[in-house]
Amino acid sequence: xxxxxxxxxxxxxxxxxxxMMQGTQALFAERHLGFDPEVQVTEDVRYGDDPRNRMDLFRxxxxxxxxxxxxxHGGGFVQGDKRSPVGLPFYQNVGDFAARNGMxxxxxxxxxxxxxxxxxxxxxxxxxxxxxxxxxxxxxxxxTRIYLAGxxxxxxxxxxxxxxxxxxxxxxxxxxxxxxxxxxxxxxxAHANQFHKAYYGEDSASYAACSTTxxxxxxxxxxxxxxxxxxxxxxxxxxxxxxxAWGAAKGTYPPMLRLTGHNHLSPGLSLGSSEDGVGREIxxxxxxxxx
Amino acid sequence: xxxxxxxxxxxxxxxxxxxMMQGTQALFAERHLGFDPEVQVTEDVRYGDDPRNRMDLFRxxxxxxxxxxxxxHGGGFVQGDKRSPVGLPFYQNVGDFAARNGMxxxxxxxxxxxxxxxxxxxxxxxxxxxxxxxxxxxxxxxxTRIYLAGxxxxxxxxxxxxxxxxxxxxxxxxxxxxxxxxxxxxxxxAHANQFHKAYYGEDSASYAACSTTxxxxxxxxxxxxxxxxxxxxxxxxxxxxxxxAWGAAKGTYPPMLRLTGHNHLSPGLSLGSSEDGVGREIxxxxxxxxx
Numbered sequence: 001x002x003x004x005x006x007x008x009x010x011x012x013x014x015x016x017x018x019x020m021m022q023g024t025q026a027l028f029a030e031r032h033l034g035f036d037p038e039v040q041v042t043e044d045v046r047y048g049d050d051p052r053n054r055m056d057l058f059r060x061x062x063x064x065x066x067x068x069x070x071x072x073h074g075g076g077f078v079q080g081d082k083r084s085p086v087g088l089p090f091y092q093n094v095g096d097f098a099a100r101n102g103m104x105x106x107x108x109x110x111x112x113x114x115x116x117x118x119x120x121x122x123x124x125x126x127x128x129x130x131x132x133x134x135x136x137x138x139x140x141x142x143x144t145r146i147y148l149a150g151x152x153x154x155x156x157x158x159x160x161x162x163x164x165x166x167x168x169x170x171x172x173x174x175x176x177x178x179x180x181x182x183x184x185x186x187x188x189x190a191h192a193n194q195f196h197k198a199y200y201g202e203d204s205a206s207y208a209a210c211s212t213t214x215x216x217x218x219x220x221x222x223x224x225x226x227x228x229x230x231x232x233x234x235x236x237x238x239x240x241x242x243x244x245a246w247g248a249a250k251g252t253y254p255p256m257l258r259l260t261g262h263n264h265l266s267p268g269l270s271l272g273s274s275e276d277g278v279g280r281e282i283x284x285x286x287x288x289x290x291x
Numbered sequence: 292x293x294x295x296x297x298x299x300x301x302x303x304x305x306x307x308x309x310x311m312m313q314g315t316q317a318l319f320a321e322r323h324l325g326f327d328p329e330v331q332v333t334e335d336v337r338y339g340d341d342p343r344n345r346m347d348l349f350r351x352x353x354x355x356x357x358x359x360x361x362x363x364h365g366g367g368f369v370q371g372d373k374r375s376p377v378g379l380p381f382y383q384n385v386g387d388f389a390a391r392n393g394m395x396x397x398x399x400x401x402x403x404x405x406x407x408x409x410x411x412x413x414x415x416x417x418x419x420x421x422x423x424x425x426x427x428x429x430x431x432x433x434x435t436r437i438y439l440a441g442x443x444x445x446x447x448x449x450x451x452x453x454x455x456x457x458x459x460x461x462x463x464x465x466x467x468x469x470x471x472x473x474x475x476x477x478x479x480x481a482h483a484n485q486f487h488k489a490y491y492g493e494d495s496a497s498y499a500a501c502s503t504t505x506x507x508x509x510x511x512x513x514x515x516x517x518x519x520x521x522x523x524x525x526x527x528x529x530x531x532x533x534x535x536a537w538g539a540a541k542g543t544y545p546p547m548l549r550l551t552g553h554n555h556l557s558p559g560l561s562l563g564s565s566e567d568g569v570g571r572e573i574x575x576x577x578x579x580x581x582x
Contacts, residue, residue: 003578227544240538240545247531253518254531258548260575284551287294 001261001275005031009263014230021265025088028269032089036060039099041092042139047131050111053124055131056082058095058105059140067176067286068132068141069098070106072125074152074182074268076195078114082107090269094149097272101283104141106132110157113199118210121157121199122167129161129169147177147286151268152235153195155183156212162223163215177222177289179282181267182235185242187211191234213242217249222289224255224281228262235264257281292552292566296322300554305521312556316379319560323380327351330390332383333430338422341402344415346422347373349386349396350431358467358577359423359432360389361397363416365443365473365559367486369405373398381560385440388563392574395432397423401448404490409501412448412490413458420452420460438468438577442559443526444486446474447503453514454506468513468580470573472558473526476533478502482525504533508540513580515546515572519553526555548572 001009008027012020042057059066071094073080084090091107098105110124125148133143150158161167162178184190187200188208200207216223227239239256246254259267259278267278292300299318303311333348350357362385364371375381382398389396401415416439424434441449452458453469475481478491479499491498507514518530530547537545550558550569558569 001575006575006579229546231544233542236544237538237542240534240543243531244535244538247528247535251524251528252531253522253527253549255520256549257551258544258546260548260572261579281551284292284297288297288552 001277005275006261009230009261009266012263014232014263016232016264020263024263024265025090025269028266028273028275029088031273031275032093033272033274035089035092035096036100039096041095048124048127050116052109052111053127054082055106055108055128056092056095057139058092058099058107060099060102063099063102063104063140065142066102066104066140067145067147067290068104068106068136068143069094069286070108070128070132070146070148071095071268072108072110072148072150072154072157074150074154074265077121077153077199078112078195080153082109089272093272094268097279100272103286104136104139117198118200119160119164119167121153122161122164125157125161126167126169129174133169133174144176145290146175147179148175149179149181149282151181152183152264153199155180159183159185159212159216160210162219162221163212165215173221175221177224177285179285180223180225182228182231182264183225184235184238185211185213185216186238189241190238213245216242217246222285224257224285226257226259226267226278228259228264228267230261230263232264292568296566297552300521300552300557303554305523305554307523307555311554315554315556316381316560319557319564319566320379322564322566323384324563324565326380326383326387327391330387332386339415339418341407343400343402344418345373346397346399346419347383347386348430349383349390349398351390351393354393354395354431356433357393357395357431358436358438358581359395359397359427359434360385360577361399361419361423361437361439362386362559363399363401363439363441363445363448365441365445365556368444368490369403369486371444373400380563384563385559388570391563394577395427395430408489409491410451410455410458412444413452413455416448416452417458417460420465424460424465435467436581437466438470439466440470440472440573442472443474443555444490446471450474450476450503450507451501453510453512454503456506464512466512468515468576470576471514471516473519473522473555474516475526475529476502476504476507477529480532481529504536507533508537513576515548515576517548517550517558517569519550519555519558521552521554523555
C-alpha cells in the first residue's frame with residue numbers, strides 16, 4: 001500500500017463512524033480505475049420474490065464458461081446495496097473487477113433486518129446459488145465454479161450459507177469457494193450491538209446455533225478469510241478466535257489473511273482500484289481453487 | 292505468486308525433507324534477480340569472540356543514516372550460515388535486498404547448538420545490537436533504526452531477544468522492530484524434536500521459561516510475524532496458538548501475516564527475487580515503523 005494511502009486510512013481510526021466510512025469511500029472512489037467500457041451489465045435480475053432479491057451481472061462480450069464471483073455488500077444486516085445511492089462506484093467496482101479478470105461478476109442485494117431476520121441471509125444465498133446454477137451459463141458463467149464473497153454482514157451471510165448445511169442449494173453447497181472479508185464467526189461471543197440484535201433477535205440463547213466456526217472448520221469448501229490491520233475491534237477479536245479454534249481443531253493455520261494497512265471497509269472498496277493487493281489475493285485464490 | 296511457482300512450491304509438500312529444502316532453494320535461486328553491482332559488501336565483521344560471531348554488511352555508496360535490516364538464517368539451531376557453502380545466493384540475497392532499498396543490510400552467523408544452547412541466540416543478538424549501536428553509523432546506518440529479522444530458528448532467536456528483557460542491550464531492546472518469519476513461540480508446547488532438544492536441552496521442565504508468547508504480547512517493539520500457507524505443521528500450529536493468545540490477551544488480531552503460496556523456507560529465499568510479495572511487506576513494515 002502506498003504510504004499516503006496507508007497513513008490516510010490509519011488516521012480514520014477503526015470505529016465505524018460516519019466520517020470513517022465516508023472517508024474510506026472517498027479514498028477509494030478517487031483511486032478507482034474506472035469501469036471497463038467493454039463490460040456489459042445486466043441489471044436487477046430477480047432471484048426471489050422479495051424486492052431486494054436482485055442481482056446485477058457483469059461480463060465481457062464473448063466470455064463463456066467463466067468462473068462466477070458473487071459479492072454481498074456489508075451494512076450491519078440492516079442497510080447497504082449493490083449500488084451506491086450517491087453515485088460512488090461501489091459495488092459495481094466488484095462486478096467490473098470480476099468481468100475485467102475474465103469472470104462473470106455478480107453483485108447482490110439481499111433482504112434486510114429487522115424485517116427479515118436470521119436465516120434470511122443464507123436463505124437468500126441458497127436462492128442465488130440455485131438461480132446461477134440454473135441460468136449462469138446463458139450469461140457466460142460456469143455454474144460449477146461459483147465463488148461467494150461478502151464483506152462484514154455480507155461475509156456473515158456467506159459464512160452462514162457455507163457452515164449450515166440445511167441451507168445448501170445442493171449437497172456440498174454447490175459452490176467452489178467462499179471469500180469472507182471481515183467476518184463474525186462466533187455469534188454467541190460477538191458484541192450484541194443494535195445491528196446484531198436486529199438480525200439475530202433479542203434472545204441471546206439462540207445465538208450459539210447461528211455461529212459458523214465449527215461449520216467452517218469442517219467444510220470442504222475452499223475458504224479465504226481476511227481481517228484488516230485497522231479492522232473494527234470486535235472483528236479483530238472474532239478473527240483471532242477463529243484462528244484459535246481452527247488451530248486447536250486441525251493443528252494448522254487457517255486461510256486467514258491479515259491485510260496490512262486496510263480497515264473494515266477498504267478491502268471491498270479497493271477492488272478495481274490502484275491499490276490492488278486484495279484483488280490479487282482474490283484472483284490467486286480463485287485460480288488456485290478452479291475446477 | 293505466479294501459478295507455476297505456486298504449484299511448484301505446493302508440490303514440494305510441507306515436511307523439511309532434503310528434496311523439499313533443495314527444491315525450494317532451486318526455485319528461488321533461478322528467480323533471484325542478481326546482485327546489485329553498486330552494493331558494497333564488508334565481510335565477516337566480528338561482533339563477539341566465537342568464530343561464528345560474524346556479520347556481513349551491505350550498503351550502497353553514499354548511503355548515510357539508513358535503517359538497518361539484520362537477518363538471521365534458520366537451520367534448526369544446529370546449522371545454517373549467512374552464506375551458502377554451494378554458491379547459492381542465500382542469504383546475501385537479504386543483504387543485497389536491504390541495500391538496494393536504501394538500507395544497511397546485515398547478515399549474521401551465530402553460535403550453534405548443541406555446543407551452544409539456550410540462551411546463546413539472544414546473547415548473540417544482544418552483542419549484534421550493541422555492536423551496531425556503537426559502529427553502524429560509520430557504515431551508513433542509523434543506530435536508532437535497527438530491525439531484527441529471522442527465519443525459523445533465526446526467528447526464535449529474534450523473538451527470544453525481544454521477549455526476554457534480561458538480554459536487552461539497552462532498555463527497550465535498542466531496536467525499532469522485529470520480523471519473525473515462521474517462528475516458534477511457545478517452547479513448552481512445540482514439538483520437542485532433535486533440533487529443539489539440541490538447543491533447549493533434554494529437560495522439558497525448563498522449556499516454558501524460554502517461551503516468547505507473553506513477552507511478545509507485552510512488548511512495545513513493533514512486530515511483523517508470518518506463517519506460510521505450506522509451512523511445517525508444527526509452525527502453523529504455533530502461529531495459530533500465538534494469534535489465540537494475543538487475541539485473548541489484547542482483544543485484537545496480531546500482526547501475523549499468512550503468506551499465500553509460501554512454505555517454511557521460501558519467504559527468506561524470495562527476497563531479491565521476482566516473487567516480491569514478502570519483500571514488499573517487509574519494506575512497508577519498516578516504512579510504517581520508521582523513526
